[in-house]
Amino acid sequence: MEPTENSQSFNLWDIPQEQIEERGPGDDQGPIAEAGEVETIAAISGDESAGEAPSSPQGAQSVSTPPTDMGSVAQAPSDNPLEEMPDTEFPSQGELNEKIIDLVRFLLVKFRRMELTNKEEMMQRALRDYEEHYSVIFSKAAECMKLIFGVDMLEVDPFVHSYFLYPALGITYDGMLHGVIGVPKTGLVIIVLCVIFIENNCVSEEVFWYAMNNLGMYAGVDHFIFGDLRSLITEDFVEEGYVEYRQVPNSQPPRFEFLWGPRAYAETTKMKILEFYASIVRQDPRSYPEKYAEALREEQERA
Template sequence: MAEPHNTQCCNLQDSGQAQQELANAQATTAEGDEEETSTTSHQVYGGGIPSPPQSPQRASSPCVALASIPDGPSEEASIKPSEELEDPLYLLHHAQYIKVYDLVEFLLCKYRMKAFTTKAEMLECVGRAYDEYYPLIFSEASECLKLVFGIDMVEVDASVHSYILGTALGITYDGMLTDVQGMPKTGLLIVVLGVIFMEGNCVSEEIIWEKLNNIGLCGGRDPYIHKDPRKLISEEFVQEGYLEYRQVPNSDPPTHVFLWGPRAFAETTKMKVLEFFASIAKTHPTAYPERYAEALEDEIDRVQTWIYQRMLQQV
């Protein structure tokens, strides 16, 4: 348990400064309570992601467009009118998304192999004809890896632009040994943890399934992520210690709620999850003042706990 607290200590170099920031956040929350109604946490941005209050409508995530890429030219031709297929701008845009898809597949292979990759390898994957568009393709592929699969790309050598891939937000689980082999499940876990936090730290089953239905999961079977997402969440995530699944006392018929489990508290933080959700909505964590104040308080508690543990070790 000392390691997570040590990480938080690095993030909060000045506990007094964090206390002041918390006070400011709580003041902002108090001023904005009338504007931020209880429906805010139920709003959905894009695929089931809570949106900040009064946030402007934004363009779809590249992951959404990536998911809509057809399997082959015949399907594409049946969907798009011929004049659109002849539009050079459309062809370029479509080709770029296919290259994003190709790069994501390549990087997932590297992740499974636990292997490094380099810019030179990624350029070869994308194709030299797309050198000019590589920064955009690389950026969108990185975003999709993080949002869909919960995989981060970390540059380890800037001189040759080499990268290693690992699970995001400090989470050590990737679900690679579940029924569907080879597809990381960390992204889905992060989404569930985020929904629980954004909804007040205790969420009914119905809300979880509703939110996940909004991103195309749990309404049926999804062989790409898991053949049974409900089972993955209510059984495996619980068995792994990331979630708690409790029956509501005296409920008739029996109803259940989800909460963060001990492993979630040990490996990640509310602030990291909030930052993840804010990045999806292209905003800042302070756009959710109530949740931001709570996450800051959690950061301060972690630092104080770490300091107390270190003092005990030195006695």
């Protein structure tokens, strides 16, 4: 099968552009600085370019964050009240991205330690002086944790907003001992399972890497978060039982293909994978009627 034969699905992957933020060894931020293995992470940006400050306070409105002092807006005499407000009322997109990064780094430490965290702790350790923008920063950081690292956040106490972090979609493998040590690989496992499922549950190596290339992931090129992708997928994920990597029977020269492994079938479902995929491409799972019907049949068979 040619790579373009079923490539439409992967043109729909609409993952926002990533920003690499490097922290030097001198950046002592308490528990955040202890995430030594995670020197670069991705921050999900808004409409502005990652790290690029808007040219005016109006530009920062893309963050959808209310002004700190609503009264000052009501009393401003200008036709455009935002022009009369000092720049400090709106943090730039770059500043918000930095705080998203700080919060993700903090959450990664909590995940590694299997510790609960809460809003107060997040404010004190990662978001000090940004309380007004907590909801925006937290939602983006939670999205980053799930889409990139495959880590979900369960609110266990709504009164203090405390959260437990755990691998998403029922998968029990975090992959922190493989590839780049200390970085969760559950998100990569989920992406691999998505590619295989969308490509009719069995995908040739050529088509698989074509799809991964469209996501900025290349065999033989270390990924800036996960490391050696080929080794992770064809060795570690295979050894852990999430992926089957086999030679196509009677192929000369030898060709290989990818399938779900037994542990993937045991721990997650096609419906969960489809819903995850649909959330990335911002579609309803029913937008893929054949895949939705297949996933629904599997759920009915499991019931």
